[in-house]
Amino acid sequence: xxxxxxxxxxxxxxxxxxxxxxxxNGTPIVRGEIAMETQLGxxxxxxxxxxxxxxxxxxxxxxxxGKMQFYPNQYEVEFVYPSNHVVRFSxxxxxxxxxxxxxxxxxxxxxxxxxxxxxxxxxxxxxxxxLVFWEKDKSVSDAAIKKxxxxxxxxxxxxxxxxxxxxx
Amino acid sequence: MEFLNESFxxxxxxxxxxxxxQQIENIRQIMKEHAQQMQETIEMPEVPETAEVFxxxxxxxxxxxxxxxEVTEFTEIIGNPEEDMEAWSPQTEDYSCAVACQxxxxxxxxxxxxxxxxxxxxxxxxxxxxxxxxxxxxxxxxNLLEEVGLDVDRDYGGTLQEIAQSLENGDKxxxxxxxxxxxxxxxxxxxxxxxxHAVEVIGIGMTKEGDLKVILNDPGIENGCGFTCxxxxxxxxxxxxxxxxxxxSSGEQxx
Numbered sequence: 494x495x496x497x498x499x500x501x502x503x504x505x506x507x508x509x510x511x512x513x514x515x516x517x518n519g520t521p522i523v524r525g526e527i528a529m530e531t532q533l534g535x536x537x538x539x540x541x542x543x544x545x546x547x548x549x550x551x552x553x554x555x556x557x558x559g560k561m562q563f564y565p566n567q568y569e570v571e572f573v574y575p576s577n578h579v580v581r582f583s584x585x586x587x588x589x590x591x592x593x594x595x596x597x598x599x600x601x602x603x604x605x606x607x608x609x610x611x612x613x614x615x616x617x618x619x620x621x622x623x624l625v626f627w628e629k630d631k632s633v634s635d636a637a638i639k640k641x642x643x644x645x646x647x648x649x650x651x652x653x654x655x656x657x658x659x660x661x
Numbered sequence: 662m663e664f665l666n667e668s669f670x671x672x673x674x675x676x677x678x679x680x681x682x683q684q685i686e687n688i689r690q691i692m693k694e695h696a697q698q699m700q701e702t703i704e705m706p707e708v709p710e711t712a713e714v715f716x717x718x719x720x721x722x723x724x725x726x727x728x729x730x731e732v733t734e735f736t737e738i739i740g741n742p743e744e745d746m747e748a749w750s751p752q753t754e755d756y757s758c759a760v761a762c763q764x765x766x767x768x769x770x771x772x773x774x775x776x777x778x779x780x781x782x783x784x785x786x787x788x789x790x791x792x793x794x795x796x797x798x799x800x801x802x803x804n805l806l807e808e809v810g811l812d813v814d815r816d817y818g819g820t821l822q823e824i825a826q827s828l829e830n831g832d833k834x835x836x837x838x839x840x841x842x843x844x845x846x847x848x849x850x851x852x853x854x855x856x857x858h859a860v861e862v863i864g865i866g867m868t869k870e871g872d873l874k875v876i877l878n879d880p881g882i883e884n885g886c887g888f889t890c891x892x893x894x895x896x897x898x899x900x901x902x903x904x905x906x907x908x909x910s911s912g913e914q915x916x
Binding site: 527605617 | 850
């Protein structure tokens with residue numbers, strides 16, 4: 494009997510970045526290891542071992558006096574797409590002295606709701622593009638990753654969150 | 662311990678399948694039918710136009726800096742918010758909202774008074790709460806209640822109907838919400854915003870104008886005792902966490 498070539502059925506729908514975030518928020522590591530009072534934050538994309546990896550700096554956010562305050566990240570977590578397996582996880586409060594009692598940066602609430610939301614939506618659209626590239630070719634080009642990372646840091650800068658997310 | 666759906670995405674999709682507007686409308690319908698049944702089955706003496714006033718719900722600062730209480734009148738209420746409000750106290754630490762909610766429910770269902778401090782200490786010793794890491798993971802919400810012999814179910818994809826049913830059964834409910842969204846519903850439209858706070862849902866009420874309100878014990882705000890918000894706002898805030906719900910029962914049958 495001749496062995497049959499395995500081919501998976503064609504996917505009707507490529508996951509969007511927003512849908513991916515919902516999935517990642519439901520993974521065992523987020524549910525079981527990361528305190529609910531934190532937000533995953535803005536997704537960062539990298540290529541490692543030719544795989545698409547998405548990482549986060551989970552941290553606390555608090556609205557106060559018309560500002561959105563951002564606290565230091567307490568964790569680092571990285572997933573590999575599309576399996577969403579964990580590549581890396583660290584609770585930084587055990588690793589080094591992290592004072593999570595005071596915010597490190599803040600953004601005006603109106604900016605978050607206006608320009609911030611617009612910038613983040615645009616960034617998420619770019620992340621969706623990376624996911625589409627992956628689904629189509631099972632790879633993502635270095636150029637596409639670089640483009641996304643540039644947009645990531647531009648968004649961070651627009652929101653004044655360099656102290657949390659770093660600079661390019 | 663009783664646990665989550667295997668597939669988080671499936672559960673989330675399930676809740677989204679019964680979309681938020683439909684969930685709110687379903688509850689409105691149930692309350693209308695309930696009110697009708699009450700009128701049909703019980704021979705009522707002359708009744709006032711509105712049901713007993715439920716207060717307080719919101720505090721509004723006057724121009725002089727004082728406080729006034731705005732009272733919301735409900736014609737129908739699911740749950741027992743007045744009684745449940747007695748257990749409220751503000752959370753004692755920045756990240757202890759889930760512990761505070763468990764304290765409320767432990768007192769409501771066991772009739773034993775607990776201090777949040779003692780519950781924090783126990784949760785910390787078990788690794789369920791870590792103020793230095795930012796609080797309580799989703800999966801550990803309810804662990805303290807299991808320790809005192811209560812039945813706890815955790816799930817994603819919860820619906821407003823499930824909350825209503827639980828409250829009708831005498832069960833208690835903790836929901837994971839985004840606290841900024843409760844105050845500013847548009848905040849939920851920002852990509853990446855997720856649940857970051859635990860609240861106890863103690864009632865669902867319908868005003869005489871037909872508005873559906875969700876009544877909370879919110880440990881994180883000064884006026885959190887019986888805090889009331891529009892059902893639509895609550896659904897947005899709850900949706901940021903995939904409608905994560907922790908349902909607690911004493912295991913006793915309500916007769």
